[in-house]
Every structure is written in structure tokens, then in C-alpha cells.
Amino acid sequence: MFERYDPRNWDISTQSVIDTALGLSIPVLIALALHWLGFRLLARLTRRSTTNVDNCVVDAVRRPARWAMIAIAISISASADALVGRGWDLAAGFLVPALLGWVAYAVIDGIVAGLEVDAAASADPVALRARRTRVSILGRTTKVAIIIVTVSLILFSIPAVKQIGVTLMASAGLAALAVGAAAQPALKSLIAGIQMAMTQPLRLGDMVKVDGEVGRIEEIRMSFVTVRTWDERLIIVPTIRFLDESFENWSRISEKLTGPVFLHLDPATEVGPIRAEFERFVAGHELWDQRTVALLMTEAYPESMELRLSVSAATIGDLWTLRCAVREHMLDWLRREMPGALIRHRLEVESANARVTGG
Template sequence: MASVAEFELEWNAWIGTLIAAVVAIAIVAAIVISARFIAGRARGRSAWIADLERRIRIPGMVLAFVIAVWIVCAANAPATLPWWQVLERVLLIAAVLVGAWLLSTVVTFGMERLMQYDSRKDATSPEARRRKTQLTIMNRLVVVLIAVIAVGVVLIAVIAVGVVLFSFPEVRAVGTSILASAGVISVIAGLAAQSTLGNLIAGVQIAFTNSIRVGDVVVIEGEWGTIGEINLSYVVVYIWDERRLILPCTYFTTTPVETWTRRSEKIIGTVYMDLDWRVPVDAVREKFMEIVTASPLWDQRSANVLVTGSEGGYVTVRFKISAANSDDQWDLRCLVREKIVTWLQQEHPEALPVTRVAMEDRPAG
């Protein structure tokens, strides 16, 4: 009769646990539905609220359910069982991981909103690109810091689980394996983090020393492109022909980099032509000014024609032109080269380069 009474007592305790679990699920569901309703009502006036709700919906629901299960188990029958300490550590690990997920999502959303607000005021100036680069690096640095803290807490919790299991003779081997695995993982993570830490420090240095910024036009490894992404460990350069060049952050702290937009996007370009000595320089200069004046690509800062060389049977004519940015400057150089060549072919073919050969008559015999 005593065993029957004990069974009824345990059964009643588990019924209470089940009822508490159902109530907790209902409360969590009510909170989620209310949050979605409020976000839906506010969507017309504040679109960012709906966007935030959409992003945190899944991690928020998961975290709420984990916490609800934790509270229900701690207040009812599972808390009296021998394996409760192991389950409690598992729930702690789940709560830490999901909480880190939720917190990193909120941080990323806040940084993106701040960058959007800043870009509406100014999106193209060097100062705006500097702020965008620093905010991007700060966002990723905070996310990495959250992940490192979460992994540290999880590792401590795993070690605690191993210690608890080690205290039970039946599962002592499992506890020993968990402790050994945690030690091996810690050593491997420490070794693997050495190069990552170097790139991480270089990424922070790039962001706050303002050496390069997102949107800067650069020439790297003989390739012309734009800085598209600056991450904590690597930088992505968007090459002009839609290729992508990925370089570690340490590259930019140890290797010289040619940048065309350090202080301003304005840039001066040159076109060189080797022409015959008979070229009419004044007429070429007049035609050149006619071409650049008619082009909207010229920013009217600088334009001239000079003879810069006279070696090898040719004269070298340099056309200097300025533009508001590197794209306009490239197009303007191509335009000048094409127009001048066509004009010389039609109006002054004698100015085109030729090769002269002198024939000497030798006396007979």
C-alpha cells in the first residue's frame, strides 16, 4: 500500500508539472501574439518596429520557451530528481546561446538603423565613409565579443556538467569524456585563435586609423577596385569587372596601398600620345579644349595639353584632365583619346606616327 501511495504522490507531482508547462506555453504564446499585434499596428507609423519584431521573433520565442521550461522544471517535480543538476546546466547552455543570438540581433539592428540615419544625411563624403566603416567594425566587434562571452559561459557550463556526471558512478566515464573533450577544445581554440586575433586587431586598427574606408577607390595587386566590405578578419575589394579580391586585414597594415579617395573623390587623369614631329600642337590644344568643354564629365578644375617628350623619332603629347570621381575620369580619358585620334585621322593625318627609313645610293662598282 505504501508503494501505491508513493506512486500516486509522484504522479500528482508530474501532473502539476504538466499543468505548469501548459500554462507557461500559453503565457509565452500570448506574449508573442501581443508583440506581433502591437508591431502590426505600429507598422504604418514606425516601420522599424515591425522590422525589429520580425528579426527578434524566432530568437525571442525560443528564449522565452527555454526560460519557461527552466522555471517550470525548477518549481516542480524535476527539481527533486538526481539528474536535475545536469538538466539545469543544459538549460543554462541553451539560454546563454539563444540569449547571445537575440542580443547580437538587436545590436546589429541598432547599428544598421544608425548607419541608415547617417547615410540619409551624407552618404558619399570621406567623413561619411569613415563613420560607416567604424560603425560596421564596431557592430561586428560587439557581435564577436558577445559570441566569445557566450562560448566561455557554455564551456564553463559543460565543465560543470562533466563534474556533476563524474560524481555518479554509473556515468563517471561519460563525465570524464566531457571533461577531457572540453580541455582539448580549449587548447585547439587557443591555437586557432592566434592568427584570427592578429587579423582582429588589424581590422580594428583599419577602422579607427582611417587608413581605408568602405567605398574607397584603390589599386591593389595591380587591380583597380573599390573597398566593398571591411570585416574583422578580412577585406573584400570589388574589382571593376565584378570580380572580388579578398585579403586579410593584416595585408593593409603591412603593405602599401594606393588609394584615390583619401581626402576627396576628385582626381586628375592623363592621356599620353606619341605623335609625329609635324603635329600642329596649337590646333590639337584647341580641339582638346573643345572636347572637354562639351563633355559633362569634366569638372572644370584642370585641363591642358603639353609636349612632355621628344625622343625616339616622336613627340609625346600629354593631355591632362580633371573629373569629380574616378569613374568620370576614366570615361573622360577614353573620350579624349577616341576623339583626338579620330580628328587627327580626318584633319591631320601627317601628325600620326610614322617610321622613316633613309635610303642612300651607293656608287657603282
């Protein structure tokens, strides 16, 4: 069956090699020229469009398309030259699926890159994160599917592997159970990733709190999500956990938040002047977004009282900075203007020594 593919059975002479080289070079040169001309025309057309998707797709497909054109030229030459035909018959089963998979992968890569560039022009940060998340997850899912299909087609070009596939198909029930059991974690992660893209409980760039740690979503993959904390640590969390367990998302709808600053003061302290100074300071601060400013006594104990100073800001980072500024300013103001409001627990060393010595 494979005798015609055995090089020992090929009738090869110097003249046949020269003819084959000429027969290959001319179609390949024509294919490269057509590729260059076609992409020059595509580049002109894409420059006139208002979206970046077509530009990115053309740039991404340029290289795999060049090799695809060469493969087409070789296949045309194979129909006219027996020597090329024999070699092409051997390689086509591997090269054709690989080139098709490469082109498809490049198309998806270009679409994802173009959509991300277009999304970056959005003025709404929440919409930007939502679009980037959806594009990233669906793009990765499609790429994985392309790789799996491509590798499968290449493997089925091998006779031994193809025979194994036929045998497995004959016992499809047992094979399905075995494959299903082995692929359950991968399929679960794949479904979780697609569900994450559709429902979007979190997005790229969201500020979340998980396992007691607060950080921004840096990357969302099929099997895991990376969270970057303020001190630059990277937390790896399985994707399925964000669907099965609860977590805090501080910026899903908007980054506008209200945060507290707590002061524990002497219970005899007059609250009115503290409230007035707090409101005066916040009103003049550049990070306050004019939504929330309030001072409430939330607890009263025999030896202390708790004041909650609430402020708001346009972003989470601004809120953190504003809270730190309020805390520092209010304590400094209390030390200067109302020192009696600060609780002191001091050990009077001299008096204690005097009592011990009986002096």
C-alpha cells in the same frame, strides 16, 4: 551528487506527467501572449521614431525574445513542479547562455542593420562609405565577442570542461603563454580590424590599387579584405597588409580625380590647333566637371614628342569614360585634320623588292 538528475531515481506517474504538461502549457501560453502584446506595443512606438535602428532591433530580437520568454515560463514552472525542475536543472546551464547570447547577437545585428539603413540616406558618398565601414567592422567584432563568451559559458556548464578550466587557472602563467601563442594570429587580425574601423585608411566602396590591381573594396573582415576588379575578379588581401604596407586609395576623401591622356606625335607638329580642339571637345562633354583641362608638352625626342592631355570628372567611372572619349576623338581628329602629326613606321615593300631585284 548527480543522483537527483538520474531519470531512474525520478518518481514518474501518468498523473504527474499530466500535471507537468498542464503546468508547462499554461505559463508558456501566457509567455507567448505577453510576447505578442509587448512586440505589438514596441512596433507602434518604433513607427513614430525618425530612425530605423529601433525598427531593425525590434525585428531582429522578435524571434530570440520569443524563445527567451518560453524559457522564463519554463523556469517559473520549474519552481513549482519537481519533474520540470529536474529537467530544467539539466538544461538551464546550456539554454540560458545560448538564449542570452542569441538575444545579444540579434540586438547587435539589428543595430548594424538600422545604422546601415540610416547611412544609406546620406547624400555624401564619402560619409556613407565611412559610416558603413565603421558599423560593419565594429558590428562583426562585437558579434565574434558574443559568440566566444556564449560558447565559453556553455562549455563551462559541462563539469569535465569546468574542471579543466580550474586546472588551467591554477597554472595561469603557463596557460596564458600557451593561449597567447596559439591566438596570436587571431588577436593580430582582431586588433587590425578594430584599427581599420577607427583610422579608416580604406572604406567599403573605395577604389584602391594594390599589387598592381585596381578595384573597389567589396568587404572588410577581421582577417581579410576583398577587392572587386573591373573584370569582376575578386582579390583577397590580408587586412594587416593595408596597415603595414603602402597602397593607393583613389577615393578616400572624394572621387573627384584628374587623369591624363598621352599622345605621341611628330616633333614638327603644331601644338596650338591640337590644344584648341582638345579644349573645345572637353568643354562640350557632359562628363567634364569643369575643374581641369590642360594640354602640355611633357617630353620631346628626336623622332617624337609627348603631349599630356589632363581632364577631370566628378567620379572615377566618369573620368575613365571621359579619358577614353578624349583619346578616341583626338586620334580621329588628327587623322582627319592633321594627318602629318601621326608618326608612321612603314615598310615600303615595293621599293624594297625593287632594290633587291635591281629593278
